[in-house]
Amino acid sequence: MSASTPGHAPYYYVPAPSRHPVMMSIGLFFVVFGAGQWVNAHAWGMYSVLFGMLWCAFVLRQWFGEAAAEAEGGLLSDRVDISYRWSMAWFIFSEVMFFAAFFGALYWARVHSVPSLGSAENALLWPDFKAAWPSAVAGATASPAGTVEPFRTMGPWPLPTINTALLLTSGVTLTIAHHALIAGRRASTILWMWITVLLGVVFLGCQAYEYMHAYRDLNLKLSSGIYGSTFYMLTGFHGFHVLVGTLMLLVITIRLMKGHFTPERHFGFEGAAWYWHFVDVVWLGLYFIVYWM
Structure with a gap:
């Protein structure tokens, strides 16, 4: 989890409200919707899938970065x-x-x-x-x-x-x-x-x-x-x-x-x-x- 000492952590850390779940849902929508169009011979569906995957990758980068910072900050x-x-x-x-x-x-x-x-x-x-x-x-x-x-x-x-x-x-x-x-x-x-x-x-x-x-x-x-x-x-x-x-x-x-x-x-x-x-x-x-x- 972290390299920090848990003894200084709060009893149970509750993170602040985050926009990441909503942002992730948007990316997944483009992936699933594009995949459905792609398998039904709509070529533009591929671009929707790629856009959604890039969107999800960006959100995950931010989300996991915050989680790692919480761990290394001794909050857990x-x-x-x-x-x-x-x-x-x-x-x-x-x-x-x-x-x-x-x-x-x-x-x-x-x-x-x-x-x-x-x-x-x-x-x-x-x-x-x-x-x-x-x-x-x-x-x-x-x-x-x-x-x-x-x-x-x-x-x-x-x-x-x-x-x-x-x-x-x-x-x-x-x-x-x-x-x-x-x-x-x-x-x-x-x-x-x-x-x-x-x-x-x-x-x-x-x-x-x-x-x-x-x-x-x-x-x-x-x-x-x-x-x-x-x-x-x-x-x-x-x-x-x-x-x-x-x-x-x-x-x-x-x-x-x-x-x-x-x-x-x-x-x-x-x-x-x-x-x-x-x-x-x-x-x-x-x-x-x-x-x-």
């Missing part, structure tokens, strides 16, 4: 530290529920919806349907003619497996950095943090290349039936979390270089580490369920 007591820990835990729990809903949608489609459409009850409704997963793969008859273009699925090798190795390695390097911070080895902590950030950036680069390969070579698109929509929903949502986690780790690394955090008080570091390990665990489930099963 042990009670605030406990509040931060509970808040981060509940935030990660809410993220778990997001992914549980998405994995649940995939489970329902594979185990219930597709077999139901292939049952005798639906023979008159869809006589040529074959209850296969995924639907509309090359050479299969699993969708009405012209509804979904044939595509090929994304296998686990090589990019998804490489990405798995990258994320697992980043979890190890982050843990090494944490132990170095506890031991008071700041230079070693910074080195391992930069390695972790680099691994996150490489993961994102591989994910972007995988999407280009899927779209260009496999004809796998967001419109490729339930398989395509769940594939991009799960991998894209996870990729967004990797991006956020990488930015969080980058901010923590910069703060370490400025002398923030001590071996005794460093919840800012721990909170980012919790988030990153959560991203690792989600990817393992995604890797086996989406790419192997």
